[in-house]
Amino acid sequence: MRLHLGYIPLLDAAPLIAAAEFGFAAEEGLELDLSAEPSWATLRDRLALGYLDGAHMLAPLALASALGLSGPPADLVVPLGLNLNGxxxxxxxxxxxxxxxxxxxxxxxxxxxxxxxxxxxxxxxxxxxxxxxxxxxxxxxxxxxxxxxxxxxxxxxxxxxxxxxxxxxxxxxxxxxxxxxxxxxxxxxxxxxxxxxxxxxxxVPDAPEKVLALSARLGEGALPLVRAVARAGLWCAEPGNRAELAHRLAARAFLGQDAGLVARCLDGEIILDAAGRRRRVAGYIHLGRPALEPAADQLRWLIDEMAEAGQIPTAGIAATLEAAGRIYRPDLLRAAGLDA
Incomplete structure (x- = not known):
């Protein structure tokens, strides 16, 4: 099966890139065409209009797109989280x-x-x-x-x-x-x-950052992709794989940045200023566990934040949360043979 997936050039696109580049998708019988999109709005629209089968996507934007709050209404499911923080x-x-x-x-x-x-x-x-x-x-x-x-x-x-x-x-x-x-x-x-x-x-510790958002038309056919990306995310999280991952992500085709800088981000070694002051922060970005499951508490936090930002009416939170619960699909992660 050949699938077209969109992403924005960011470190947290690593699970999609690794799935395509390190054989996880091929092991599931998939060919992935990865498309670097110019903006989140463009990615949102191309996914909603069927030009993409799935995407690395902002967690709140995936919900907003599927709920008809941003861009063309989209029939999406979110079976997998890609990262926390970052x-x-x-x-x-x-x-x-x-x-x-x-x-x-x-x-x-x-x-x-x-x-x-x-x-x-x-x-x-x-x-x-x-x-x-x-x-x-x-x-x-x-x-x-x-x-x-x-x-x-x-x-x-x-x-x-x-x-x-x-x-x-x-x-x-x-x-x-x-x-x-x-x-x-x-x-x-x-x-x-x-x-x-x-x-x-x-x-905001452990903010749910990016998710794998998929067109609902894929149905059960999405399970091999979910499995491939989840396995790739677990591989990305292993410290022993960071050097190889950083080198691949740094390539011009993906981030086009210095591999050393990318590696430092993966390690949580943050250079704060031009004078070289730095900090090591273990939770700077989480790939793999505990990010994998699109969890109910994350969903509730996102809906509450949307309400606080005035993006949804506070009076309608319960109904919005119920509708959003039909978009977040951790059952698909389990059906793919993986869990958080």
Whole structure:
């Protein structure tokens, strides 16, 4: 069977890329055509309109697409989680210098950011922050980050920037900072234009980040793909495979970035600034377990975040949660012979 899958160039696309590149799909009798999409909106639309059979997808966007909240209504199922965590908030070096937080703790940084953001807002020059899509954990993590400093999202101007273009947007002054997934925060630091201000895993621990979203028309025919991607995700999570995985992900066909930088992201070794200050964070990104199962508690958190962000009415949470429960299908993971 030949399947066409979309992805965005990010570290957490690793299970799809590994499934195609390291034989997991072939062992299931599958040929995977992987398509790097230019934005989450394009990926969403191509999946909804049948140009893609499945995709590496933002967990909130998969729900929003299937619930008819974003783009063309799509008949999707989510049988598999790809990762937890992996995001960071990166600010321009100039903005960080103006903030002068003194410490790296999220609350301290958020308060320093809030002071500068209020000054800029009163002067009619609000800080501009990039997020990858409105329906994303990045948007929700930015909301939580601002709340640590006593602000809400109205205190800044939020714009959608595809993650692979976030570094360019920062370098051109289009945004003052962004929240994106690995490796793009590290790329901004390596270019000398960004400072990692806060890690997503410390703002919202174990946020359900990307999922495998599949067209429901595949039916039971999806099980070999679910099995292949799940097995690939488990392989990606093994420390002994990181060097080989980093080398393959770094290729021009996928991320097109330095293999050493990609390897550091996989290891949770985060270089914070151009001076080389670094931290090792074990939970920076989780591939494989415990991310595999699209769990009910993750689903509830996502729906609550959508409501808090004003994306769904709070009065309709129960009905939305029930509808979303028909999209999240951990039973397909078990039917494929795997579980979390």
């Amino acid at each position: 995001n960071a908030v990166t600010l321009s070096a100039d903005l960080w210098q103006a903030m002068a937080p003194g410490e790296d703790g999220p609350a301290t940084v958020a308060r320093a950011f809030a002071g500068l953001a209020e000054t800029r807002r009163r002067a009619g020059r609000p800080i501009v922050l990039g997020t990858v899509h409105p329906f994303s954990c990045h948007t929700y993590q930015l909301r939580h980050f601002l709340a640590l400093g006593g602000l809400d999202l109205a205190a800044v101007r939020l714009v959608a920037v595809p993650p692979q273009h976030s570094v360019e947007a920062l370098s051109r002054g289009i945004v003052d900072g962004f929240c994106a997934g690995a490796p793009w925060n590290g790329v901004a630091v390596a270019a000398g234009i960004g400072r990692i201000a806060a890690l997503g895993c410390e703002i």
